[in-house]
Amino acid sequence: METRSGIIPMPNQVIEGQGTYLLQGEKRVAVSPNSASMLVFGYLTNALKNTAVTLKPVSPGEQADICFLADSSLADEAYTLDVTSGGIKIASNQTSAGLFYGIQSLLQLMPAGIYDTRQKYEKKIELPAIHIADAPRFSHRGAMMDVARNFQPKEEVLKFLDLMAMYKMNKFHFHLTDDQGWRIEIKKYPRLIEIGSRRSQTQVGFCDYYYPRRFDGKEQRGYYTQEDIKEIVKYASDRFITVIPEIEMPGHASAALAAYPEHSCGLGKTYVVRDYFDVFDEVYCPKEGTFRFLENVLTEVIDLFPSHYIHIGGDECPKKAWKKCEHCQVLMKREGLPDEEALQSWFIHRIEQFVNSKGRDIIGWDEILEGGLAPNATLMSWRGEKGGMEAARKKHHVIMTPGSTCYYDHYQESPEFAPLAIGGFLPLDTAYNYNPLPVELTSQEQSYIIGTQANIWGEYIQTPEHFEYMAFPRLLAMAEVQWTQPAHKDFYSFTRRLDKEFERLDYCEVNSCRNFYEVSLTGTWNSTQNVYEVTLNTFCPDAEIHYAVNDSVILASSPLYTAPVRVAEDAVIYAAVYRKGKPLGKITHKSFTINKATGNFYTCVPLPSSDKVNPGMGLSDGVRGYARELRRWVIFDADTVQMTFDLRKPISVHKAAFAFLWRPYDMLWPARVVTASVSNDGKEFTTVGNQKLTYDFSPTEGTRFPVSLSFPEALGRYVRLEFLSGGGCPRGYYHEGQPSRLAVDEIELY
Ligand code: ACM
Numbered sequence: 097m098e099t100r101s102g103i104i105p106m107p108n109q110v111i112e113g114q115g116t117y118l119l120q121g122e123k124r125v126a127v128s129p130n131s132a133s134m135l136v137f138g139y140l141t142n143a144l145k146n147t148a149v150t151l152k153p154v155s156p157g158e159q160a161d162i163c164f165l166a167d168s169s170l171a172d173e174a175y176t177l178d179v180t181s182g183g184i185k186i187a188s189n190q191t192s193a194g195l196f197y198g199i200q201s202l203l204q205l206m207p208a209g210i211y212d213t214r215q216k217y218e219k220k221i222e223l224p225a226i227h228i229a230d231a232p233r234f235s236h237r238g239a240m241m242d243v244a245r246n247f248q249p250k251e252e253v254l255k256f257l258d259l260m261a262m263y264k265m266n267k268f269h270f271h272l273t274d275d276q277g278w279r280i281e282i283k284k285y286p287r288l289i290e291i292g293s294r295r296s297q298t299q300v301g302f303c304d305y306y307y308p309r310r311f312d313g314k315e316q317r318g319y320y321t322q323e324d325i326k327e328i329v330k331y332a333s334d335r336f337i338t339v340i341p342e343i344e345m346p347g348h349a350s351a352a353l354a355a356y357p358e359h360s361c362g363l364g365k366t367y368v369v370r371d372y373f374d375v376f377d378e379v380y381c382p383k384e385g386t387f388r389f390l391e392n393v394l395t396e397v398i399d400l401f402p403s404h405y406i407h408i409g410g411d412e413c414p415k416k417a418w419k420k421c422e423h424c425q426v427l428m429k430r431e432g433l434p435d436e437e438a439l440q441s442w443f444i445h446r447i448e449q450f451v452n453s454k455g456r457d458i459i460g461w462d463e464i465l466e467g468g469l470a471p472n473a474t475l476m477s478w479r480g481e482k483g484g485m486e487a488a489r490k491k492h493h494v495i496m497t498p499g500s501t502c503y504y505d506h507y508q509e510s511p512e513f514a515p516l517a518i519g520g521f522l523p524l525d526t527a528y529n530y531n532p533l534p535v536e537l538t539s540q541e542q543s544y545i546i547g548t549q550a551n552i553w554g555e556y557i558q559t560p561e562h563f564e565y566m567a568f569p570r571l572l573a574m575a576e577v578q579w580t581q582p583a584h585k586d587f588y589s590f591t592r593r594l595d596k597e598f599e600r601l602d603y604c605e606v607n608s609c610r611n612f613y614e615v616s617l618t619g620t621w622n623s624t625q626n627v628y629e630v631t632l633n634t635f636c637p638d639a640e641i642h643y644a645v646n647d648s649v650i651l652a653s654s655p656l657y658t659a660p661v662r663v664a665e666d667a668v669i670y671a672a673v674y675r676k677g678k679p680l681g682k683i684t685h686k687s688f689t690i691n692k693a694t695g696n697f698y699t700c701v702p703l704p705s706s707d708k709v710n711p712g713m714g715l716s717d718g719v720r721g722y723a724r725e726l727r728r729w730v731i732f733d734a735d736t737v738q739m740t741f742d743l744r745k746p747i748s749v750h751k752a753a754f755a756f757l758w759r760p761y762d763m764l765w766p767a768r769v770v771t772a773s774v775s776n777d778g779k780e781f782t783t784v785g786n787q788k789l790t791y792d793f794s795p796t797e798g799t800r801f802p803v804s805l806s807f808p809e810a811l812g813r814y815v816r817l818e819f820l821s822g823g824g825c826p827r828g829y830y831h832e833g834q835p836s837r838l839a840v841d842e843i844e845l846y
């Protein structure tokens with residue numbers, strides 16, 4: 097599995113040979129004079145421009161050092177690469193896509209220093225002898241960039257295309273329109289840009305954080321001219337990448353409707369480019385004028401993008417406006433549509449017919465299943481894999497992008513230290529271990545799954561540097577998911593190759609997330625030894641971890657981590673990754689709270705509705721919830737919540753401490769009353785304390801409210817806490833009048 101070649105994504109067949117080939121001076125390249133081969137030749141020449149190597153094209157059959165060979169027996173995108181002491185041979189079929197991927201593998205055999213643009217690479221380039229026979233696992237190997245929420249400059253798009261190409265990715269999904277911005281010039285409808293491509297401000301922080309919302313006061317604007325789009329499409333095509341444009345409909349249309357409100361259902365609303373992030377009720381109304389508008393937009397889009405697929409969105413379209421709209425209701429009657437879901441399906445079907453009439457096919461998010469799938473549609477499954485499986489069973493092509501493994505807007509390192517993200521937790525190993533072919537499907541059904549992609553949503557990504565931080569290094573894990581057959585995938589091997597690859601990413605000035613070189617800390621109760629243990633991990637191979645308890649200074653002389661660290665009382669553990677005595681990344685830390693509840697089992701009535709981290713033990717796992725990481729909180733949808741801890745033997749307690757998360761946006765309100773009781777048999781409980789709880793709800797950051805309840809010393813094996821939840825969401829706040837929810841973590845007993 098391990099190869100000294102270190103190629104990402106791992107090729108599907110590698111045989112390492114003896115000896116090396118020396119690439120230096122002028123080299124003759126035998127290349128067919130067809131345009132695709134010459135394109136690849138130009139790419140290689142450009143890739144080596146910073147080195148002392150020059151390439152001279154010669155005709156096939158002439159004596160040459162590097163041969164581009166045509167082999168019609170190879171599949172599209174497949175290639176063979178042979179490096180021997182006598183020269184280099186790369187073969188592909190006539191499309192030359194395989195040739196391009198062979199070149200990518202060849203370039204990864206070279207030292208990363210050839211990518212250093214600050215100085216010429218004068219050293220000799222020694223290539224290991226190798227035979228590679230390779231072909232991709234999936235034909236759709238994509239990445240989505242959301243430039244609608246926050247615009248990204250054209251230069252960043254081009255840079256990203258360069259990086260995708262290096263890792264053999266071939267579909268760039270360009271999310272061009274949304275509620276917060278319209279980013280593509282449409283000649284027939286100039287207001288889409290004049291009005292739709294700018295907003296005067298953007299919400300500050302996460303949408304859940306502040307009540308009321310806060311705004312930055314900074315104008316956000318930007319769009320691509322049709323000339324820009326042509327340049328992007330050509331740049332991508334020169335790298336064997338297809339740009340798939342997404343024009344959102346019928347929902348996520350606020351920016352378009354701000355420019356052309358006549359295509360809404362009306363209803364007396366004003367239509368604005370949205371300055372915060374949510375799902376909005378203002379959607380396109382299925383009027384003839386709206387279809388003319390969308391068809392004219394799509395006509396220009398189709399003229400600009402040669403992609404066979406045109407993404408028409410289809411996700412998150414609330415039906416509120418359609419329910420109230422007379423036109424929509426009359427239309428539903430006329431067409432015999434039983435409900436608004438059927439109207440959505442009718443809408444998408446009609447757009448599909450138009451796109452099909454232009455010789456193209458649509459892709460839609462999995463909501464397009466609701467009310468019936470348009471006949472030729474390809475489905476992009478994002479709300480898990482269920483929609484994708486259903487579509488595959490219906491013999492529709494599917495691209496798997498479930499949120500938990502493909503949404504690269506989720507955190508990849510501890511939210512305590514990471515820049516603000518939308519939520520979730522998708523670390524490198526989770527990204528790597530994704531298999532887009534669900535075992536529930538037969539192999540026949542699986543054959544409809546054409547691939548997978550990383551979706552990099554842009555709500556909280558305001559700069560190119562931040563975009564790169566979210567994309568990398570996870571995108572390299574995705575590349576291997578897309579390209580490499582499961583039998584050849586191995587996370588440890590990947591980390592060794594990635595460790596080297598960071599150097600190349602650095603030379604390419606990619607702002608990768610660096611938690612690869614840091615320590616993650618996880619605490620668990622060891623119930624056999626009755627002790628709390630903290631495990632320290634790093635993705636980084638061939639490295640040591642040094643750590644300290646309650647001491648933030650970590651040096652090479654700090655204790656070397658060899659086994660889980662045992663802690664008997666509250667502690668903060670600090671740690672860093674070292675190799676050969678040198679630190680590789682920054683120091684990370686985590687706080688642990690150890691008390692009489694820690695590690696003990698408990699029962700909850702009712703059961704929590706969300707319990708994601710250490711399910712069943714989240715309240716006593718030694719880690720307190722914090723405002724940033726919603727998933728760590730144990731959430732209940734109930735008016736009263738009872739938790740009963742089993743301390744395993746009678747223990748004396750005098751205080752319970754706990755915390756609630758206050759986030760009006762998520763209907764999370766702290767409890768109003770807490771009652772504590774104890775029992776020796778788990779049946780008869782004696783109340784020992786009871787308290788009304790009050791809070792300061794002055795407008796503030798989404799808040800963790802720590803609370804405690806003291807009571808006279810009591811002895812019991814079982815301790816029960818009962819919370820009366822916050823009641824209805826108060827007047828003037830989000831979700832006014834609806835039942836609030838309770839988020840608790842941690843429960844501590846003293
Ligand atoms: C989506 O994430 N709304 C497709």
Ligand code: ZN
Pocket residue numbers: 360361380381382417418421422423424
């Ligand atoms: Zn309507």
